[in-house]
Amino acid sequence: MSDPVSALAGKVSEGPVRIEDLAPRAMITVRGKLSDTAITEALASVSGLAMPGQRGIAAEGEKRLAWMGPDEALLILPRAGLDAALSGLTEKLGSAHALVADMSDARALFRLTGEDAALRDTIAKVAPVDMMRFPTGEIRRTRLAQIAGAFWMPQEGTVELVCFRSVAQYAFDLLSQAAVGPRVF
Amino acid sequence: MLILTCPCCGVTAEETEFHGGGEAHLTREGPGSDDAALEGYLFHRENPRGVHFERWRHVYGCGKWFHAARDTATLEWFGFYPAQTSEPPEALLEQIRQKRPGWRWRDFA
Numbered sequence A: 001m002s003d004p005v006s007a008l009a010g011k012v013s014e015g016p017v018r019i020e021d022l023a024p025r026a027m028i029t030v031r032g033k034l035s036d037t038a039i040t041e042a043l044a045s046v047s048g049l050a051m052p053g054q055r056g057i058a059a060e061g062e063k064r065l066a067w068m069g070p071d072e073a074l075l076i077l078p079r080a081g082l083d084a085a086l087s088g089l090t091e092k093l094g095s096a097h098a099l100v101a102d103m104s105d106a107r108a109l110f111r112l113t114g115e116d117a118a119l120r121d122t123i124a125k126v127a128p129v130d131m132m133r134f135p136t137g138e139i140r141r142t143r144l145a146q147i148a149g150a151f152w153m154p155q156e157g158t159v160e161l162v163c164f165r166s167v168a169q170y171a172f173d174l175l176s177q178a179a180v181g182p183r184v185f
Numbered sequence B: 001m002l003i004l005t006c007p008c009c010g011v012t013a014e015e016t017e018f019h020g021g022g023e024a025h026l027t028r029e030g031p032g033s034d035d036a037a038l039e040g041y042l043f044h045r046e047n048p049r050g051v052h053f054e055r056w057r058h059v060y061g062c063g064k065w066f067h068a069a070r071d072t073a074t075l076e077w078f079g080f081y082p083a084q085t086s087e088p089p090e091a092l093l094e095q096i097r098q099k100r101p102g103w104r105w106r107d108f109a
């Protein structure tokens, strides 16, 4: 089995906002009504995180559990935990009406770090989101210039962002350029 | 610039995060329908100046389809409601009656 590599092999852009292509993690999409406690309990039990409410994301270490829609959740884990999480979820879900899909290789994951205002400014330039009011603990699926993406702030001073792997270079270049130049905030 | 609120994920965002899906509450005519009904389903659309009902999709967000009611002249939104219905909710219709007395759209008034 070949070793997984991230889309841009750990590329980094230094500047007022540091942009880093993160090493591969396990990303699992679970589709199924999140009003069904059998599904949310399976997610909580496998991840060790409480299932967040509408547009929420729970974070602990490298683990993330996100509300992506009324019938979609995203679980991010260290890559080594992929197989155990997939089988654990399938087992815990039992006969619940749900689908578990390994999306680990489908997306690129970036971490942006820097001064809070500079970070918010960078995102505000590329997404139609009111970054003045964007709170930690919320995930926003949106448009990043011409591509779809999602981001959240695990804590002040850090933004994590995902997009499809096929557009990773576009996202990296877009963010790197947005990070320099005139400031709005 | 239109600003919509998605009833499925609660996000309020401008229209480039969404995609318009045309007129709402069409009846799909297919095999067994007569020619006039099929023609109407394929080609005939409302084009009102005023109250209008549309389908929209939160294409860059949660991905869900939903319904919306707005005024095509003022661009005021009256409300957003789930896709899983064949008619606007009564509370929304009542709100439009208050704001636009005498309005009519197809069989709704």
Ligand SMILES: [Zn+2]
Residues within 6 Å of the ligand: B006, B007, B008, B009, B010, B011, B058, B061, B062, B063, B064
């Ligand atoms: Zn939505």
